[in-house]
Amino acid sequence: MKFYQITLLLCGFVLVSCTNSEGNLIPNSENSQLNKSAEAPQRQLSEAFKAYWYAGDAEITSYALSQERYGELRDGTAVTIFVTEDFLPEAQVKADRASSSNIPVLKLNKTKNYVTGIYPYTVMSSTFTPAAAKSAALKISHATQEWCGHVYVQLNNRDQFEIIQHSYFEGEADASKTLEKTWLENDVWNLIRLKPEELPTGNLTMLPSFEFFRMHHKDIEAHNVSAKRTTTDSLVAYELNYPALKRNLKIYYNKDFPHTIERWEESYADGLVTTATKMKRIKTAYWGQNSTTFEHLRDSLGL
Template sequence: MILVVAAVAISCTSSQDPVTPLDHRSLPVDTSWAASPVWDDGKAEVAVYEAVRMVYGKRRTYEFTMITVKEMFNRAFNVKTDSYERNDLFTVMKVNLAARIETDVYPYHYLTSMFFPRTSPHDVFKITTGSQEWCGNTFKRIQRTDSTYGYAFDSYWDNEGAGIRTLPLNVWFEDQLFYTLRALDHAKAKTQFTVRVLPTMITNRAALDTATPATFTLTSDVIDPSSLGTISSIVEQECWRVTMKRTDGVEAQWWFTKDPQHILLRFHHSDGRSLRLKTLSRAAYWTTE
């Protein structure tokens, strides 16, 4: 069975037609996935990966950290609240993606923060991402509104600079898939569905390419736990694999545990990026003790 979500092609420089948001009823998404009490323990899930990315034509190895934690936002500022004595609070799941990539001359630093309503793991509420290296820094922000995503950016690149655009709601951002795919209903392991996907925002450029139709396939797979180093003792051989194939030839695969948490074990992208889980813990990383 193939489920298709209708969407229009977009680019950051074109005007947007009215669009229909993604409808979770047509996708194998478990909207209750983040309701698990594991997220109510006051700690964050901290997953550290051995990572590879091509930079300046060379294969660079580095550490990639993914932090997933529940937070309480207020609607006045759409950020984590300091005060809980107010009536505009709502719960989100935050996913931070942090990386430092060394090159032959200077390092690249990336930090991406993504926020999802706790009951909507397929709908991005906000994304902020920044890159810093010796040539300059670039900042990008995605903010959901009732009818569109607002996209604001400030780039050091010529022909980009600072700007504001709108994007339709019926697209997925590739980076959100590290979280959204964990919430798929893996009981429907052979289900296929199609969504338009925008490429990774973890770059130092502000331009977004056109959203491309991508078909996702869920299958059962087997992974060698010994390939995961120190965490091999907690990983079963059987896992879920999600494969994405875009119509432009781009492909990616994600491997998740079959337990209810659906921990990301491995990731591979046709552009040369890859992740392999190295350590996994729960920690209140914001404390100094």
């Protein structure tokens, strides 16, 4: 089967502007090796999934953020924007027009805004995960801007993970590398929304989030992690514990479809805990709402 043929299961859907899904490869919990993208098994998408995600709008959720930075907690906001869209398999960018060769992906744009002393931080990560194929994200990008300068990291999922980074820090500037395929922490957020029972559990290797690498100025490489799921009332907590990094991440999501993410927390050895708690959630086609007449929608999100 050719790479592009994986998309055929979803070709019947009409995908509007920022809408679609599909792509490369994710290991199962017994096997940390990824197959070639053309060999990716397919996941069955329910009618409820199709009705929710292919309705021509995005799910936008705002969170009250308490962010650890420089040994203190900073108040701010976080926003997750989940949307389906068509993706070009070779260029690995959003497709401008419909085609049978496009890959439908679930995209997450995750943003944070907070202030450290006199100057602000703006953080954004984008993850493009196939909807139909059980595959790792086709692409991940991350950018951080603050008054000292900015950094950018991008992963493209091809025969290996191809990574480029640019930074105003001398030791991080204009670098590139390849890594063997493994689990991706950035992918976890999309997998929760696609099919949370596919989340890996047990002891495995994973590439932590690009936000973590850049904020802590660490080399981008996979680390051992212990992963588990715990159900509490209507929520499930998915927990990642990286012993060598002394880092713990917990993501709390609804156990019932559409498995919305209600909060998360991230802790380190210093004892400070970053938290994000849901404020508001709306579904809307935001990309067509750039007129001043739509600014009231920010009030709907508590922004």
